Amino acid sequence: MHASPILVTGATGKTGRRLLNHLARRGQAARSASRRGDGGHVVFDWHNPATFAPALDGARAIYLVPPAFVEDPSDVVAAFLAQARGSGVESVVALSSMGVAFPHEPQDSGRRNVERAVSESGLRWTILRPTGFAQNFSEGFLLPAIRQAGAVASATGTGAVAFVDADDIAGVAACALTEPGHAHATHVITGPRALSFGEAADAIAKAAGRAVVHHALPREGMAQLLQQAGMPADYLEMILRDQDAIREGYGADVTDTVARVTDRPARDFDDFAQAAADVWAVR
Ligand SMILES: NC(=O)c1ccc[n+]([C@@H]2O[C@H](COP(=O)([O-])OP(=O)(O)OC[C@H]3O[C@@H](n4cnc5c(N)ncnc54)[C@H](OP(=O)(O)O)[C@@H]3O)[C@@H](O)[C@H]2O)c1
Structure with missing residues (x-):
């Protein structure tokens, strides 16, 4: 156990919060970062480099969640990691996406x-490439339509995804940040x-005791929906590319990473849905 903290960016998000x-269970000191800086979080904003130094001060490692809705934040990530190295940080565990490896x-x-x-930062690095989070349905962008209309929309057709529980991603991150063997x-x-x-909609319907259906939209219909939600055009194109790949069958890979790294089996979607059922209740 180290006294110098691990800086957790995205600490209010699905994986950061769980990390x-x-x-804490490992007795590892952590510094949580959020743009708001309330609730014990240090202020950290990717769009405000003045917040980097106080967040990094004395930290030995970083959990890195890139800024939301920015298609290419690599310049600011590189600048942040250079500053981190200069301030004595030794390692970084970065949240990426399985989509990076899709042929699209x-x-x-x-x-x-x-x-x-990340890999050229000079720090000891680990990259996490998770597939779609189960919590997109219970905490993320899919939740409002499930609650209000019993509907999940996507352009993924019948393509499959081995949805992963954000707590399992956090478990892998915790191992990578505190144990050897992940450099x-x-x-x-x-x-x-x-x-x-x-x-997935069927599993949610069964757990929540209400009708939930999947609307398999054409690509253009999905684009329109994301545009109406205010998503930037280049980020929207990335989401649609991922959905194209899933529709074409590239998203169905299953790995044993969670069990292998954390020594605990990855959580099944049915278990996730049972535990989250209350959030989908009709109010
Ligand atoms: N969701 C998925 O299915 C999925 C799958 C694969 C990969 N990923 C990757 O995981 C990452 C995040 O996932 P998510 O979309 O589910 O979000 P999330 O981690 O649940 O929430 C985003 C987090 O980022 C923080 N944040 C946003 N803008 C920021 C900024 N300008 N400066 C500092 N912090 C900022 C937010 O904190 P505050 O609001 O408190 O500042 C929040 O904690 C993304 O890079 C995404 O590509 C997601």
Whole structure:
């Protein structure tokens, strides 16, 4: 156990919040970062470099969640990691995405550039490439439509995804941050079985005791929906690329990373849905 803290960016998000619990259980000092700076978080904003130094001060490692809705934040990530190295940080565990390895991904995509910035940072690095989070349905962008309309929309057709529980991603991150054996490793993180969005909707319906259906939209329909939600055009294109890949069958891979790294089996989507059922209740 180290006295110098691990800086957890994205600490109010799906994985960062859970990582703080994992680190606390290990007795590992952590510093949580958020743009708001309330609730014990240090102020940290990717768009305000003046917040970097106080967040990094005395930290020995970083959990890095790139800024939301920015297609290519690699310049700011590289600048931040250079500053981190200068301030004595030794290692970084960065949250990326399984989508980086889809054949649809351009060589110079923002996500690939971020991974390059991490692996060329001079720090001991680990990259996490999770598939779609189960919590997108219970805490993320899919929740409002499930609550209000019993609907999940995607352009993934019948393509399957081994949705992963954010707590399992956090568990892998905690191991990578505190145990040896993860230097210069890229971990592809999935749940234990692949299911289509329709099958995920069925599992949620069963757990919540209400009708929940999947609307399999054409690509253009999905683009319109994301545009209406205010998503930047280049980020939207990345989401649609991922959905194209899933529709074409590239998203169904299952890995044993969670069990292998954490010594605990990856959580099944049905278990996740049972535990989260209350959030989908009709109010
Ligand atoms: N969701 C998925 O299915 C999925 C799958 C694979 C990979 N990923 C990757 O995981 C990452 C995050 O996932 P998510 O979309 O589910 O979000 P999330 O981690 O649940 O939430 C985003 C976090 O980022 C922080 N944040 C946003 N903008 C920031 C800024 N300008 N400066 C500092 N912090 C900022 C937010 O904190 P505050 O608001 O408190 O500042 C929040 O804690 C993304 O890079 C995404 O590509 C997601």
